[in-house]
Amino acid sequence: MSMEEVKQSNIPSVWSSEHALAWHLGKDFRSDTNAWATAKCIEWDRKEEKLPNFMEEITDCPCTLAQARADTGRFHTDYGCDIEKGSVCTYHPGAVHCVRAIQASPQYAAGQQCCYDSMGTQILTHDSTGGSTPDRGHDWGSPPFLNPPRIPGFSHWLYDVISFYYCCLWSDNCHVYMKRRPSSDCRTYRPPRAASAFGDPHFLTFDGLNFTFNGQGEYVLVESDLTSLRVQGRTQQGRFPNGTGAQATGLSAVAMQENSSDVIEVRYSEDLNLEVLLNQKVVNFSEQTWMDLKGLFLHSTPDHNITVMFSSGSGVEIRGNGGFLTLTVLLPERFMNHTQGLFGVMNGNTEDEYTFRNKTTISVHASPQQLFEFGANWAIENGTSLFTYDTEFLLNNFFHGEKHNASFLPVFFPYEDPADPLVKEMVLLCDSDPFCRFDVLTTRSLHVGISTRLSHQNHKLLVEHLEPVISCGWLDHPVNGRKNGTSYLLGSTINFTCNQGYELTGSKERICEVSGAWSGETPSCVLSTAIEQLILLGSVFGIVGLAVLARLTFLCRKERHKGNQKLTSEIPDISEQESRKVQQSF
Template identity: 50%
Template sequence: MWAEVVFMLLCFSKIHAQSCAGQCSQKLEMCSCHATCLSLQNCCKDYRQFCLEVTPYSGTMFGGTDFTVLHVTFDKSSKLICRFNAEIETEGYVDRDGRGHCISPLLYETGWIPFDISTDGVTYNRQGTWLSVHSGKLDPDLKIGLKWSSGDTERQVGEPYSDSWTPEWKFLYTLGRDLPNNGQFSFIPKSTEKPFSDWELGSVRVSRTSDPDGKRDTEAVWSEDHALAWHLEEGFRQDSTSWALEKCLKWDELERALPNFLNETIDCPCTLAQARGRHGQTDYGCDIEKGSVCTYHPGSVHCVRAIQASPKYAAGQQCCYDSTGAQVLTSDSIGGSTPDRGHDWGSPPYRKPPRVPGMSHWLYDVLSFYYCCLWSDNCHYYFTHRPSSDCRTYQAPKAGIAFGDPHFITFDGSSYTFNGKGEYYLMLATEKGLSVQGRTERVKLNNGSLAKATRLSAVAMREKDSDVIEVRLTDQEDHLEVLRNQEVLSFSQQSWVDLKGVFVFSSVPQNVTVMFPTGAGVEVRARGGAMATSVLLPREFTNQTLGLLGRMNDDPDDDLVSSDGEVIPSDQSGAETILQFGAGWAITNETSLFAYDSQRLLNEYYFAPKHDPDFVPSFTVHVDPEDPLYGEMSKMCFGPGLWFCKPGTRCVLWVAGPAQEWAEGRDEVSGGVKGHLLLQQGYVLSGSGERTCLEDGEWSGRTTHCVTNDIVGIVLGSVFASTTLIIAVVAIVLTIRKQKRRTEEMELKGDL
């Protein structure tokens, strides 16, 4: 007991934190210091257990992934038992180097799954987490990455389609044995007779020849789940259209007997720009960034899915858009937006229909599209039960924004600059259980000195009992690092992860999107060595928010509410007053969501005041053209990497001579930003001097650049002119289509 106390005290020491971690990783009884030893990685919160690190850390929910336990050496004679979710056991093994291995089992759910390891089958004192991933979301290289010299190819299938089913993954038969690894395999299905023709959904598995036929939870490589069109009956051979129609009619009959889920789904955003920036997650089957291969939505270029399933029926919403940015409706095209009875990503508690990831969606929504639309010309049956929702009731979320040094735009549109150094509540909604915290640090100039101003460097967030997500800048310029519960989260295998109570998407290291079940979202962008954060809230958060991003109630006059409830009038919001206001929203160590996993963070933020009272920022604009801080305004409104766009905001830029100084201020028309641009001799301004944020979330005008006064500038001007023409044409098309829809609606109302 004495030794335990000593180590706990050492953990509080800035000097001995690393020493404590080394002791705890070697002796199990010393893991009790984890509660205070902030750099420790091998001990769990329950000090009686070791926390394990594994590689790879994720695999398909079908199972069969062999993962290695790192940093632990096992006795070679040990027989490992790996237990997932405290109930599913698989046999592990110890390799010749003493490294432990587990085989992931079949899981009817996605997300982080806890597992334990025992070496005696009785005591499970080592624990870790395994990321179970949707079968269609893993990178293709991962699915073919296992090397095998010979093996079996087996057919695994799901339960036959009916109105009441229990998820089952059943072995049918082996397609081939002792196959050479030449990268190709062809086969002829065994039979077209029942019972094989009753199965409609399946997958192919490649496993070791030494394994018995159909052995569960063995090392294997899986294909994605797909329509099982191998065992076509004689009826299909005689008349394929009639065969498909019969299947379609059976589905139609089933749908009429099931509960109506349509009134529970949310409406789609009106435009592609809104959908990509404010609504949901890109549909992996129709992605404009990957060539718009939209098999199930022909004519569309991009689709998004609602992040969360509906609360009662676990239904999903899919919204699709054409090349003009307009929403595609099933009343106009077979490729229109469609709701889903089973959300493709499933929904807790997962194991019962329609909540099983992938399988529920296939059985309720995708196979019927094959029968009614792809394999026969009877889509009217399908669209009777899967009609597009328009955007009549869609309400864009309200955005609170922090960017630059840092500037804040509240949810109701007020703007101010707060240059405090520390950790603060960007937004706190106690009744909703949502907390978004921001960390600011001093700006480092090109010459290595520190400016008397700060920048946003990290954002941490949690909703109720969800996983804690932190996004922070790294030493690598413009790269963001994501942490889950204070541990680094990798996106090397998939661009999105469905975690406990939170969804995180990051397709590139510069962008991270976080979504919560309430519909709240946080977008983080890194540009030019700085971070910009947008907190997006649905209307249900009205009168629920406090913090640096203000009170959300459509009244900008009471946006700034201090931590003791006092409203700061806009005519009294000077720089010194704002500094005091911001300091009041500093968090505490007890409420902090941040990780302090370096000596610098420990010194500057954990063992120091959350608001640094010794740091006094500059309250006036200092003229220094070499200081990148004062180029922030022009980059924000006129640079190539625009970080945010709040509808109605106007950015105005005046070209100034070399003798004139920077001037940054507020545009009285819209509350946007304005300023002078210093032009050196030999340079001219190319692009728009004034830009306005349009209703669709896009900037008007042309990207503004300083270019040399030569032929390069002329060429660039021509390119920008062409781009403007294209934008104008698109805008005209969108306007015509919008007017046409309004006319049709007015005519319809007249007929009624």
């Protein structure tokens, strides 16, 4: 037996009597499949009732398909429903794409699934059996991986997959399954913030500022005291097409770690191929695209785009582009006011974006020379580097050398010579993109300019997709009625109608407003005869009430009149009394 076979034989495993091939299990299945599956479904439902409610702690779904595909730090493609591969979506009719939460929930190790239709709207199980269904067992499991629901693959299959077969595929009891696996909408979802660096490094911060810092060395891109997140970047001098050195730099390596996680480094090798290092050793992605590592997941696409997803929900994407690396960092909302470095202070306030280590700041209108000083201030300090120095070039230039090369001075204001043929091509290529024009002029390479423009466009599109969206939450149809519409985001309109023989009370139309609440009142459908009877009774009571009121008014007036007559008869005439007094006095 080879050493590799010995290693494979020591993989932890569990034994279970559960089996997906139900037709092998006995005569009861073969004699009445529906009855057998129904019994299994009911048994699963009873067990579910005794288990804790995992829905309260799973992360909420993104509101739109665009958000779901952009939030790569927290969600990844569900390969059973992938828009990039034709959207088969066998188990989610009506969906074109689904995503799953990357991290299992903290206490119950549960997972989240979110599915979207062709309009980019989330599908809810309240409206369709093709809706998003969360998972009691996360497909990738969760440490310590020993017991359900934490066992990778099996726990998800046991709690969420075979039960779907019992209830939805082998019997007509899908309502039972959906009752236990209702979709969560997006009312509490908060998209992450994105920052990027690309080209002759241009930095686009979390709060939306952009600047160019083309120093040579190793620098803190972002670090956070919240989770001890550190993302560091190395820049190297660019080259002109003829091979000579240019007064420009670009990202050549990025290294990262969070808390005590594994260290991931992505870099250009000497032959300009993209290399991934795990704890300073090169990783081979030839046989797998996903790696479940300590404190993070690592994913590589066929075109060698690398995504690192940390347990906090922060994500880092690295792509090789034009000889320089393009980097994007995604941070969840809880990192607000907990970042520093070249990507700035993530707090929605651009005024403090250029903050030095000593907490002093410079103006957002600072000159390129001042910004160069700001960038140099964030050079990695000795002993804090996450990078690997495994070649003579790296040792001499970065390990033994200064972390910021103070002797390297870049071009701050590249000159556009109208007579230069390259400038004419640059104008056609770059149009008004300032980063593209800058890089063509500093590197004399249209290829670099194309890569820079594409990276800039991708970042702007990413930020657009991650814009917050207001959701008013799911609306039910009235009993004995229907609703028209399954979108519950800002501006969505839901119309209500009643079945024949019923009349609608309340609002016929409700609109999702900017406050996050629905306009109007909850509609109801009441029997038409009941409404007619109500109107008739109202009329009768109205007439009777008027008659009673009239009678009471008449009696009151009559009594008042009698009282007045009695009072008049008892009071003598004042003038007569006075007359008698006068007569008696004489």
